[in-house]
Amino acid sequence: NADPQKTAFLLRKRWTLYSVTPLYKFSDAHLRDYGRLLSAFIAAEKQKGLAVEIGVELDIKVAVSCLPDLKGSDHDQAAILVQLLSRSPAFSKNSEDKLIWSGWFCCVSGDDLPENVPEDFTCLPLFLANGAESYTSIVGSWFQKTFDCCFRRLAISPLSLSWMAAMWTGCKVDKTPSAIELIFSVPCLPQPLDISYAIHPEDAKALWDTVQKTPGEITQEEVDVFMDCLYSHFHRHFKIHLSATRLVKVSTSIASAHCDGTIKFLQSQYLTGVLMLLTELAISQIQ
Amino acid sequence: HLATSLPLPSERDHLRPRIDMIVFMCDIKSKYSLKNVEACLAHVDASFFLGKVCFLVTGVGRVNYSSVEVNAIWKLGEVYCSPVLFCELELDGIRVATAQRLLRMLQICAGHVPGVSALCFSSLMRHSADD
Numbered sequence: 001n002a003d004p005q006k007t008a009f010l011l012r013k014r015w016t017l018y019s020v021t022p023l024y025k026f027s028d029a030h031l032r033d034y035g036r037l038l039s040a041f042i043a044a045e046k047q048k049g050l051a052v053e054i055g056v057e058l059d060i061k062v063a064v065s066c067l068p069d070l071k072g073s074d075h076d077q078a079a080i081l082v083q084l085l086s087r088s089p090a091f092s093k094n095s096e097d098k099l100i101w102s103g104w105f106c107c108v109s110g111d112d113l114p115e116n117v118p119e120d121f122t123c124l125p126l127f128l129a130n131g132a133e134s135y136t137s138i139v140g141s142w143f144q145k146t147f148d149c150c151f152r153r154l155a156i157s158p159l160s161l162s163w164m165a166a167m168w169t170g171c172k173v174d175k176t177p178s179a180i181e182l183i184f185s186v187p188c189l190p191q192p193l194d195i196s197y198a199i200h201p202e203d204a205k206a207l208w209d210t211v212q213k214t215p216g217e218i219t220q221e222e223v224d225v226f227m228d229c230l231y232s233h234f235h236r237h238f239k240i241h242l243s244a245t246r247l248v249k250v251s252t253s254i255a256s257a258h259c260d261g262t263i264k265f266l267q268s269q270y271l272t273g274v275l276m277l278l279t280e281l282a283i284s285q286i287q
Numbered sequence: 288h289l290a291t292s293l294p295l296p297s298e299r300d301h302l303r304p305r306i307d308m309i310v311f312m313c314d315i316k317s318k319y320s321l322k323n324v325e326a327c328l329a330h331v332d333a334s335f336f337l338g339k340v341c342f343l344v345t346g347v348g349r350v351n352y353s354s355v356e357v358n359a360i361w362k363l364g365e366v367y368c369s370p371v372l373f374c375e376l377e378l379d380g381i382r383v384a385t386a387q388r389l390l391r392m393l394q395i396c397a398g399h400v401p402g403v404s405a406l407c408f409s410s411l412m413r414h415s416a417d418d
Contacts, residue, residue: 158316162354187316221354227318244319246352259351260346 003069004268010104011268015128015134017154017261021081022121023147028066028080034146035064038082041142054129061085061097072108072276077108077122084135085167099132103139108275125282126275127151128263154261154282155172158247164221164277168252169204170212171270175253177201182230183249184242197234201253204230248272292323293330307397308339308405310389313347313361318354328367338405339396343385348375368409 015202039062063083070079080102085097105124117123129136140151156164169180179198211226212218231242248259255274256264263278265271288303295303309331314320324342331340342364346352364371374385396405 157351158354159356220358231318241319243322243354244317244352246316 006067006069007268007271010047010271013130013264014262014264015130017263017278018127018129018151019154019285020125020127021150021286022117022123023143023149026121026122026147028078031064031080035062037146038062038064038139038142042138043261045138059087061087067104068107070108070272070275072272072279076107076109077124079104080124082139084131101135103127103129103136106275108272108279108280125286126279152285155221156257156259156261158259160281161247161250161259162227163223164257165250165252166208166221166226167218167277168254169208171254173253173267177253180204181251184245185248186245193242197230197242199230251272293327307342308344308393309335310341312343312345313355313360315344315355318351319412321355323360327365334368336367338408340367341392342371344367344371344373345376347373348377370408
């Protein structure tokens with residue numbers, strides 16, 4: 001399990017998710033070289049006039065490192081972190097570089113790793129980015145060109161979000177848990193309408209505990225029963241069938257996920273668990 | 288004839304022509320539509336399930352919007368011995384092709400195609416389940 005101190009910087013940031021096809025001829029022994037090459041690529045892109053921020057002259061430094069603790073099993077490739085740091089004149093007094101963008105590749109697959117992966121290919125199916133979209137695009141292009149891989153935004157379906165809601169409701173947290181919040185988008189209306197349903201965490205957990213039969217195991221039926229109970233409760237009060245709407249966001253004390261493919265990790269002890277679910281989604285999007 | 292739920296209102300029974308086929312439509316983006324279909328099935332006479340019922344699943348073009356598990360629908364088709372068709376209403380080509388297919392099935396169910404009866408659909412279902 002990952003050391004909470006080392007992974008604390010991953011928490012409480014909103015990460016945009018991508019699925020990545022296997023990287024060809026990638027080696028974690030050459031991370032510093034990759035950093036230099038990517039740095040040169042970014043500088044070249046800026047010369048071409050694809051300046052990311054107009055009027056701001058940023059000298060960008062690239063740091064590529066390994067996060068050895070972030071993996072599911074020994075078969076998994078260790079996570080790779082890419083950070084873009086800037087050293088602009090305004091900060092020259094304080095010689096610390098400012099972090100302007102981060103992205104990391106990971107594979108937390110537990111026991112069922114992708115099989116039949118040919119030699120020379122590295123599986124890091126999940127990519128998480130935080131920072132300006134323009135930087136994500138440049139870094140993504142470099143990786144795609146260099147390792148012949150393909151990035152795609154990871155979408156999270158309402159089915160997967162329900163699964164997350166049920167799974168995360170059942171998790172124990174040390175501090176006072178925050179409310180479970182579900183956001184639904186109502187279809188077929190001239191004006192967009194979102195419904196926010198907040199549930200007291202203890203009530204939600206009590207409900208989940210009555211539904212879940214085997215601790216540590218979750219079935220689709222249990223998730224369905226849990227969600228149906230929440231929907232009936234809502235219908236009783238508001239006469240609205242949430243089951244006819246689309247679940248778009250789930251927020252719990254563990255993490256918060258949006259259907260557009262963004263995630264926020266809130267508890268380091270469950271980081272690996274959430275990554276395992278996301279890795280699975282990424283792998284199924286690739287296939 | 289389109290209805291949002293069953294049973295059909297009894298006031299118009301005497302005006303209604305014979306029903307040859309029932310297509311239950313379920314939107315994969317709405318769990319509610321599946322629940323509605325499941326509730327309506329109870330109101331259908333058993334004789335319809337000899338090839339005169341089929342399930343039509345719409346909205347399959349947007350996989351990322353699914354609120355219904357496809358397995359649940361397959362199971363429904365199995366339990367009621369009726370075929371399950373998938374289509375995306377927003378795509379012209381698929382919509383037209385599906386309509387033509389349903390029309391063909393309807394012709395068979397109404398007895399307009401000599402030598403083929405609705406019972407053929409049921410036996411086709413059993414064969415694919417055995418595979």
